[in-house]
Amino acid sequence: MKLYTFPPAPNPRRLSIFLEEKGIDLDTQVVDLMAGEQFSQEYRAINPCGTVPALFLDKGVLLTEVVGIYSYLESTFPETPLLGADNLSRAEILSWDHRCFVEGFQAVAEVLRNGNKAFSGRALPGPVAYEQIPELAVRGHQRIQAFYQVLDKHLRGRQYMVGDSFTVADIAAWVFVEFSGWVKERVPEACTALTSWCERTKARPSVQLKS
């Protein structure tokens, strides 16, 4: 199998942490988003969505969504389970991964893509050119703050997002917090549970940024 990715971007980042935690080393090709390589004819022939990450499987199938890539890799490399070791944990982890995507990642993306000239005509990922909507940048900031509160409330009395081990729910929440820094947001001091959890998470080898 072959992974197409651009490590600094938030969805690729989720997958990088997942791979580090599990100790998986994949054949990898970098698609440089800063150079617009995702729009190249060559990459669009591989992934018509023009998004990363994408995992091309030996069976000829391309997986373009992180949740699908997680699922496939977890079943192929079951050691160090990150999608839950039992049915209830798995359900909660998938739920939190989804919430972090919709309420967290999408909020940051709204700010970044609608409030920054670099994303002019690229207000949404994918092949269609959508114009920016400046009100979305404003709303995105509000949503980021609201989601900090959601995470803080959830993390009170908890060591991890779900159960008693690090999972993709922690990865999602962590990458949301990191990504929110791109638009100059930060966890409020009053969010003490989220702040403590961030401190613990930040110490994990898997989340260290590679130079």
Add this chain to the structure above:
Amino acid sequence: MKLYTFPPAPNPRRLSIFLEEKGIDLDTQVVDLMAGEQFSQEYRAINPCGTVPALFLDKGVLLTEVVGIYSYLESTFPETPLLGADNLSRAEILSWDHRCFVEGFQAVAEVLRNGNKAFSGRALPGPVAYEQIPELAVRGHQRIQAFYQVLDKHLRGRQYMVGDSFTVADIAAWVFVEFSGWVKERVPEACTALTSWCERTKARPSVQLKS
């Protein structure tokens, strides 16, 4: 366990079809979204998100995301698998379920919630009051049309969204098509693969609307 739902709404509808396909009958309480019951103190004490569906488990855990509810119910009631019978199918099904949510459901919701006075101050689901952004209604229509094309292209030469049986990927695509009708969109005639798949899906007992 107990299910809180409002069958006509799109996310509850996904779950209703899932339950019908698997022949699962749950203790169910209707939360009438038309009457604003999701904002009642009583329901917010159960689900602070104020969203449906939500599944309250005997273990005291509340699942608020369809993907998590699917996962839990599939492991509890494994007969008639709808999340894939093998690892690769499962990865593809989760991917398509996610894409239908992000590219399909959210596009329709953008139109509905931003282009309709009934949703004034409720441009996003959940407890925070976000004002409407009329440009999102316009963009939502474009996105619905784009996603019809994505589905049509994917369904060429296929009987089902993934593999050779009906799964939650079909449920997601079907409920997107139904939901798009709420905002007066319809599958273009040129989308013959999607149209044929709709005809086949429409004939399933599980998708018949209850009177």
